[in-house]
Amino acid sequence: MSTELRRARNRQMVIFLLVCTGMVVLSSRLYYWQITNGPRLAAAANAEHIQNQTVSAPRGLIYDANGALLATNVVRDDVYIEPSQLVTDYPDAYQSERDTLVQKLHSVLTDTSLGTLKNALNSASPTVRIATSITPEQSQKLQNLHLPYTFLEPRTWRTYPGGDLASQILGYVQEQDGASNVVPQGIYGIEKKYNTLLAGKSGSFTAETDLNGNPLTVGSSSEQGVVNSANITLTIDSTIQYEMQQALTQRVKEMNAESGSAIVLNVKTGAIVAMAGAPSFDPNNYGVYAANNGCRNQLQVYSNPVLYCAYEPGSTMKVVTMAAALDLHLIKPTDTIDDTGTLSFADGTPAVSNWEGKGYGIETMTQVLQHSANVGAAWVATQKLGAQRFYPYLANFGFGQATGVLEPESAGLYRSNTDPGWSPSDLARQSFGQSILVTPLQMAVAYQAIANGGTMMQPYLVSSINSNGHATTTQPRVKRQIIHAATSKTLTQMLVSVAQSEHISVPGYHVAIKTGTSTIQGLPDTNTDASVAGYLPASNPQFVILVELDHPTASIYGGSAAGPLWANIAQQLMWHYSIPPDDPASLRP
Amino acid sequence: MDDQMKQIGDNQPGQKSPLRPMLAVRRGRQLRPFFFHMGPVALSITSVLLIGLMAVLYLGQVGQAAVANQQLQDIRSQQATLQRENQDLSQTIAIERSPAYITKQAIRAGLVPVNLRNVRTIQVPGLQPVQNPEK
Numbered sequence: 001m002s003t004e005l006r007r008a009r010n011r012q013m014v015i016f017l018l019v020c021t022g023m024v025v026l027s028s029r030l031y032y033w034q035i036t037n038g039p040r041l042a043a044a045a046n047a048e049h050i051q052n053q054t055v056s057a058p059r060g061l062i063y064d065a066n067g068a069l070l071a072t073n074v075v076r077d078d079v080y081i082e083p084s085q086l087v088t089d090y091p092d093a094y095q096s097e098r099d100t101l102v103q104k105l106h107s108v109l110t111d112t113s114l115g116t117l118k119n120a121l122n123s124a125s126p127t128v129r130i131a132t133s134i135t136p137e138q139s140q141k142l143q144n145l146h147l148p149y150t151f152l153e154p155r156t157w158r159t160y161p162g163g164d165l166a167s168q169i170l171g172y173v174q175e176q177d178g179a180s181n182v183v184p185q186g187i188y189g190i191e192k193k194y195n196t197l198l199a200g201k202s203g204s205f206t207a208e209t210d211l212n213g214n215p216l217t218v219g220s221s222s223e224q225g226v227v228n229s230a231n232i233t234l235t236i237d238s239t240i241q242y243e244m245q246q247a248l249t250q251r252v253k254e255m256n257a258e259s260g261s262a263i264v265l266n267v268k269t270g271a272i273v274a275m276a277g278a279p280s281f282d283p284n285n286y287g288v289y290a291a292n293n294g295c296r297n298q299l300q301v302y303s304n305p306v307l308y309c310a311y312e313p314g315s316t317m318k319v320v321t322m323a324a325a326l327d328l329h330l331i332k333p334t335d336t337i338d339d340t341g342t343l344s345f346a347d348g349t350p351a352v353s354n355w356e357g358k359g360y361g362i363e364t365m366t367q368v369l370q371h372s373a374n375v376g377a378a379w380v381a382t383q384k385l386g387a388q389r390f391y392p393y394l395a396n397f398g399f400g401q402a403t404g405v406l407e408p409e410s411a412g413l414y415r416s417n418t419d420p421g422w423s424p425s426d427l428a429r430q431s432f433g434q435s436i437l438v439t440p441l442q443m444a445v446a447y448q449a450i451a452n453g454g455t456m457m458q459p460y461l462v463s464s465i466n467s468n469g470h471a472t473t474t475q476p477r478v479k480r481q482i483i484h485a486a487t488s489k490t491l492t493q494m495l496v497s498v499a500q501s502e503h504i505s506v507p508g509y510h511v512a513i514k515t516g517t518s519t520i521q522g523l524p525d526t527n528t529d530a531s532v533a534g535y536l537p538a539s540n541p542q543f544v545i546l547v548e549l550d551h552p553t554a555s556i557y558g559g560s561a562a563g564p565l566w567a568n569i570a571q572q573l574m575w576h577y578s579i580p581p582d583d584p585a586s587l588r589p
Numbered sequence: 590m591d592d593q594m595k596q597i598g599d600n601q602p603g604q605k606s607p608l609r610p611m612l613a614v615r616r617g618r619q620l621r622p623f624f625f626h627m628g629p630v631a632l633s634i635t636s637v638l639l640i641g642l643m644a645v646l647y648l649g650q651v652g653q654a655a656v657a658n659q660q661l662q663d664i665r666s667q668q669a670t671l672q673r674e675n676q677d678l679s680q681t682i683a684i685e686r687s688p689a690y691i692t693k694q695a696i697r698a699g700l701v702p703v704n705l706r707n708v709r710t711i712q713v714p715g716l717q718p719v720q721n722p723e724k
Contacts, residue, residue: 069683075673136677154673161683214662216655242688507710571705580717587710 051209057200059158059184060229062170062191064238065273065463071170071191074159076133077152079109079142083123086149098122101147108141109134133157158184158191164282166241168294168304169234169275169406169461172283187286188302190232190461193406197465200229230467235271235460240264243572245276248547251565252278255530255552258297261305262569263444265544267535269476270448270457272405273543273573275441277305296550307409310437311548314518315558316533317433318369318377320446321385323491324393327454327483330384333366333494343375345382349424352378352432355517366494369514370501374432381431382424387417390427396482397446398456399438405461413437433518440531444546447533450491451512451541454483496538504563506570508581510538513566515558527551530561536570537582543573 033041062071081101090097102117109117109131120128134142139152158173171189175182186195207221215221244262252260264273281289281301294301295309303309325331341359344351352374354360360371368376381390394400394414402411414436415422429435441459449456456479464473483491495512499505504513513534519525531548535541545566552561573579581587627635684690692702 068686069679072676072680072683074676074680154669159680161680162687163689165687165689210658214658216658239688242692507708568705571708581710 049208050206051213051215052204052206053215055203055205055226056156057202057226057229058156059173060194060198060200061231062198063231063233064166064236064241065234065271066237066239067233068238069161070166070234070236070238071158071160073156075154075156076135077139077142077154078129079105079131079134080127080129080151080153081105081120082127082149082151083121084126086121101149104145104147105130105150108138108145156184158283160283162238162242163284164280165238165245166234166236166276167281167283168277168302168306169236170283171302172286174286189304189406190234194230194232194462194465197230197467198232201227203227228468230465232462233464233466235266235273235463236275237273237576239576240569240573241274241276243576244274244569245278245280247565247568247572248276249278249280251547251562252549252552255549255554255561257530257549257552257561259295259305259309260547260549261295261309261440262545262547262565263306263440264569264573265444265448265459267448267451267541267544268457270445270459270479271463271476272459272461274569275304275306275461277309303408304406306440307403307406308439309550310410310412310439311529311531311550312434312436312518312520313438313443313531314433314516314529315372315374315377316443316514316516316531316546317436317438318372318431319450319491319495319514319533320393320397320399321377321381321390321431322365322369322494323397323450323483323487324390325380325384326490327393327487328385328389330389331365331380333364333490335365336362337368337376337379339363339368339371339373339375341375343378343382343428345424345428347424349382349428352428366497369494369498372515372517377432378428382428385431387424387427390431391416391418393482394430396456396480397449398442398479399436399446401442403441403445403459405441405459409441410437410439412439412442433516434521440546440548443531443533444544447535447546448544449482450488451535451544452488453485454488455481492538492541495534499534502559502563504532504534504559504567505586506536506567506574508583508587509536509570509574509579510583511536511567511570512538512541515563517556517558526553526556528556530556530558532558532562532566534566536574537579539582542577542579543570545569545573 058073061069061073064070086097086101087094098118098121102114102121105117106112106114112131117130120130131138133155142150142152160167160170160172167189169189171191172187173184173191174187176185177183184199186192186198191198203224203226205215205221205223207215209215244264248260248262251257259278261277263275265271266273277294279292279294279301281292286302289301292301293299294303295305299305299308322331326333339354339360339362341357342351342353354374355372359375360367360373363371363373363376365376365380367373368380385393394416400412400414402409414430415426417427426435445456445459448459458477458479460474460476462474464471466472492512495514496510498515499511499513502513502515504515505511511534513532516529516531516533518529518531520527520529529548529550530552531546533544533546535544547562547565547569549562549565555561574581696702
């Protein structure tokens with residue numbers, strides 16, 4: 001082999017080896033990019049041009065009985081800026097560009113100070129939110145300004161057009177961190193109880209996007225449908241609810257009470273027409289009320305006192321005792337007792353006294369209610385009814401059981417003869433509303449049964465639920481028959497007499513009421529819960545009203561503290577629903 | 590054709606057989622699939638034109654799709670704006686229908702809340718009291 005040929009072969013070999021080396025380097029590099037980093041880079045590339053959007057289901061609306069909106073949604077913009085991008089684009093003229101932008105932003109976002117805006121633009125973060133939920137006018141102005149490094153992010157907000165109207169019924173919505181995004185969560189009231197129905201179910205949309213991030217119909221896309229939320233209609237009448245809330249708040253203030261609650265029930269159906277507590281809160285700004293307390297300055301203001309604020313009902317309970325005894329034909333309205341002001345027991349049970357120890361002499365059962373005599377009620381419970389007959393009636397009237405209308409709800413509390421620690425003293429005291437805790441709703445439902453011929457209706461708050469065009473309407477439901485219709489009629493006549501003696505009246509109507517003034521164990525007698533429960537028109541009851549004031553100081557008695565409020569609400573109801581008077585004689589001047 | 594082939598095949602071994610004409614015949618037949626004659630240049634140009642035409646058609650379709658996509662985006666954006674306006678208007682109506690707003694406006698207009706003590710009810714002649722159905 002010639003030298004020339006050998007050299008040529010050597011060169012060939014070198015070139016071959018170089019090519020091989022190059023191939024190996026390229027292959028390993030290819031392996032690195034395609035295999036080792038392939039999935040990550042593919043994901044990054046897809047993220048650049050494939051958009052995966054979560055499509056939220058708009059939260060369901062809440063209406064009152066007349067179709068007025070109580071809770072709805074609005075879209076408002078949050079304002080974001082991109083400080084780091086500004087620095088990248090203007091490394092030399094950053095200060096002047098920043099100051100110009102701050103001035104322009106401040107001209108629209110007047111509530112945000114210049115200092116705050118400057119600090120935000122000095123931030124090293126890629127994006128900073130500088131304003132939340134700006135007004136539509138501000139959004140429009142910012143859009144017209146076409147400001148660089150500034151963008152608007154729309155966000156849906158829950159809003160309550162009536163402000164504090166029915167707030168303790170509705171509750172509120174708070175944004176909570178979910179698995180992949182922020183999820184609105186109902187807190188308290190209807191918003192909580194029906195959260196699943198109101199929230200619906202979010203869907204998603206995946207598609208390729210153009211340079212501006214708009215999804216393209218050309219190319220692959222996939223969609224997971226949204227499950228629409230349901231709209232809820234309540235039994236609440238906004239007008240009555242408003243009137244009642246205003247009157248209650250005013251009365252709590254006038255009587256210098258700690259708190260108060262009121263409820264109106266439809267006698268025939270059990271529908272809750274209005275239900276309010278004072279103090280209350282505005283769900284549009286619920287955070288402001290975090291430190292406020294409601295019921296007797298003890299429970300949070302967000303909870304509904306009609307359902308949650310259990311109290312010793314006092315004399316309004318005497319009606320239940322009388323109902324049981326009348327229903328069993330153990331007494332008649334005309335039966336009499338000798339009321340010396342104190343009732344003593346031979347078995348060592350502590351004696352029962354009337355208010356301030358006052359004795360009324362010979363009095364009928366009707367007069368026991370008129371005088372609100374503890375002695376008379378205790379006599380009926382202990383001498384006529386006895387524990388064996390009293391407690392089944394108490395249970396049938398629904399005391400000690402939650403109604404299930406909303407949460408949180410107190411079940412109330414009392415000790416019956418089957419409970420450990422029970423004593424005959426419990427029976428005597430429970431007969432006139434002590435040693436027993438009830439909620440205003442429970443007491444209102446008990447009066448509803450008496451007003452409705454002894455038939456207790458299941459109380460309800462939701463009239464219908466409309467889900468995807470499919471409406472589910474709540475039908476009034478009979479819970480049980482508690483007393484005979486004749487007993488109901490007799491008791492109503494007795495309660496009409498009570499109203500006359502208490503001078504609580506609504507011109508043109510016979511009303512059936514009972515007042516209650518309960519003292520609280522461990523507190524002076526001037527610390528009372530004043531209440532009135534009753535219904536009208538007495539001849540054909542339409543509405544039950546219960547009002548209750550906690551620790552009123554201007555007047556401590558049920559009749560004088562809560563009576564005018566009861567009459568006010570009753571009058572508004574009669575006018576609003578155009579109920580024909582059943583006592584036109586009382587209208588004559 | 591079969592006769593021609595037969596003739597070619599039947600040539601004596603001493604004679605030079607003209608193979609080229611046979612290929613030409615075959616190629617000629619392949620180049621004339623239908624009823625017109627087309628040379629390789631013409632075929633290439635036609636192919637390029639056809640491919641170009643298809644590309645134009647495809648691009649046209651893609652362009653139309655892009656325009657439709659843009660229109661769709663505009664409509665979606667419009668829909669979002671209208672939905673937002675609708676929600677705002679619903680909220681405004683709800684606020685203005687609320688008893689609190691009506692009360693405020695009534696007071697601003699000079700009306701005063703009713704005092705129950707001052708209310709006088711006019712009795713309508715012939716009005717009958719509600720009868721208890723149990724009676």
